[in-house]
Amino acid sequence: MTHTAPVHVWLPDSPTPVLAGEFTHDSVGPVGRFRYDSAYLAARHPPLAPDLPLRSRPCAVTGGHGIFPLFMDAGPDAWGRHLLARRLERDVSEVEALMLCPTDGVGNIALGEVTPERQRVLTIDEFINILSGLEAGGQAQTDQEEQVLDAAQNGTSLGGTKPKLTVSRDGVHYLAKFPEQGDSRWLPHAECAMLKLADACGIRACKDPEIWHLSASRAALLVRRFDRETTPAGVVRKGYVSAHALLRLDLAMPAPADTLHYGTVGFTPQGLRKSYVSLAEGMARWCGGQEAHREERRELWLRIVFNALIRNLDDHSKNHGLLCEAMAKQRWRLSPAFDLVPAAALPQNPALSMAYRYVPGTRRGRQPSPPRLVTAIDAEELVAAAADHYGYALEEAQEALQKMAAIIADQWRKMMSAEGVPGEEIRRFETTFSFAEALAT
Numbered sequence: 001m002t003h004t005a006p007v008h009v010w011l012p013d014s015p016t017p018v019l020a021g022e023f024t025h026d027s028v029g030p031v032g033r034f035r036y037d038s039a040y041l042a043a044r045h046p047p048l049a050p051d052l053p054l055r056s057r058p059c060a061v062t063g064g065h066g067i068f069p070l071f072m073d074a075g076p077d078a079w080g081r082h083l084l085a086r087r088l089e090r091d092v093s094e095v096e097a098l099m100l101c102p103t104d105g106v107g108n109i110a111l112g113e114v115t116p117e118r119q120r121v122l123t124i125d126e127f128i129n130i131l132s133g134l135e136a137g138g139q140a141q142t143d144q145e146e147q148v149l150d151a152a153q154n155g156t157s158l159g160g161t162k163p164k165l166t167v168s169r170d171g172v173h174y175l176a177k178f179p180e181q182g183d184s185r186w187l188p189h190a191e192c193a194m195l196k197l198a199d200a201c202g203i204r205a206c207k208d209p210e211i212w213h214l215s216a217s218r219a220a221l222l223v224r225r226f227d228r229e230t231t232p233a234g235v236v237r238k239g240y241v242s243a244h245a246l247l248r249l250d251l252a253m254p255a256p257a258d259t260l261h262y263g264t265v266g267f268t269p270q271g272l273r274k275s276y277v278s279l280a281e282g283m284a285r286w287c288g289g290q291e292a293h294r295e296e297r298r299e300l301w302l303r304i305v306f307n308a309l310i311r312n313l314d315d316h317s318k319n320h321g322l323l324c325e326a327m328a329k330q331r332w333r334l335s336p337a338f339d340l341v342p343a344a345a346l347p348q349n350p351a352l353s354m355a356y357r358y359v360p361g362t363r364r365g366r367q368p369s370p371p372r373l374v375t376a377i378d379a380e381e382l383v384a385a386a387a388d389h390y391g392y393a394l395e396e397a398q399e400a401l402q403k404m405a406a407i408i409a410d411q412w413r414k415m416m417s418a419e420g421v422p423g424e425e426i427r428r429f430e431t432t433f434s435f436a437e438a439l440a441t
Helices: 038-042 069-073 078-088 094-100 124-135 143-153 187-200 276-285 290-310 379-389 394-418 423-427 434-440
Strands: 002-009 018-026 031-036 059-062 109-111 164-169 172-177 210-215 218-224 228-231 234-237 240-242 321-326 331-334 357-359 372-374
Touching (some): 069 094, 069 240, 078 094, 078 143, 094 109, 124 143, 124 164, 124 210, 143 164, 143 218, 187 210, 187 218, 187 290, 187 394, 276 290, 276 357, 290 331, 290 434, 357 379, 379 394, 394 423, 394 434
Antiparallel strands (some): 002 109, 018 031, 031 059, 164 172, 172 218, 210 218, 228 234, 240 321, 357 372
């Protein structure tokens, strides 16, 4: 089956999208092709990303779903897919999800027709009014009412999906994050505290997170969207690429030799794609110069350390990304840090989701042994990794690690308490933060 969809992009300082080109997807293969629109090229608008340079001939992508990873970032998450499938009363393919989902995905790209219905964002007041009506005995009849019901009560969402919703307040767009079934009711409060703690540690984290109290026993985390900016002309958008997309982790199959392929990661062996090391090196093409790349690698290491110290073991490739700060110059930098959640229950050998260092094997005859991936959380390995891959001197990295551990050890309880987390819940995290406290002594 073949699908064809227009690709729209929000250019800097404009709240209205323009047509960038056309994406054609053939499920046989599968293979996708994107061609820039001739008017977009004639207007000398900037490329969508470094991996999609301006040219008149189409660019093809094979492997995985046959969809450009940058486009996949614009699509719905698991919860959004669930809502879409339920509304259509059938399963939806990846391409259909991109064409039919609301255009509130991350970044500045949307596939399909950009209709007012797809662009609608509820205000906080509208959300509260709908929720009040539902709790008074009303039945969810519209898409918006079902979204509110799912988000606030998690009443019909599938297990394992994280309810999220974009809402606006005074013209500013926020991401509201709700606990899923089985989560602690204090999860939003803990995450809010960690975002503020990251900021205290000098990390570029989401600014001004807050707790949105829906009732005496129900709350959500409210975070200002970093890929949206409110201007006198309206809400404008910034480009975004996840680490998952940058590393092309969905494109597992090689392209035929005669295909103009989107590209493969050439800076590290295939097996090392999903790692902080690969991300640190892969950012070079996006960050606009050697010095800018070094700055982002150093920032990335700080986030690795912070995740290790708070035992955030869900630091997967979709929880990191680059934000486009200057589209015309293709200047990208790490987006503000997000999804910083400490693990209350630790496995026997805590490890980060992505490897932060690899040590090449010794040579055996003419064949090197496979590199050793390092994911286990170890202070010495963290410092060594800083010097190996992230632009630090050893002594500088050691000092930065100690300083961050001291800040976390001193403030984690205070910050959780300030967000309303009760004492008995705070005590559940004492083992979680024992690593930081041991390093701080």
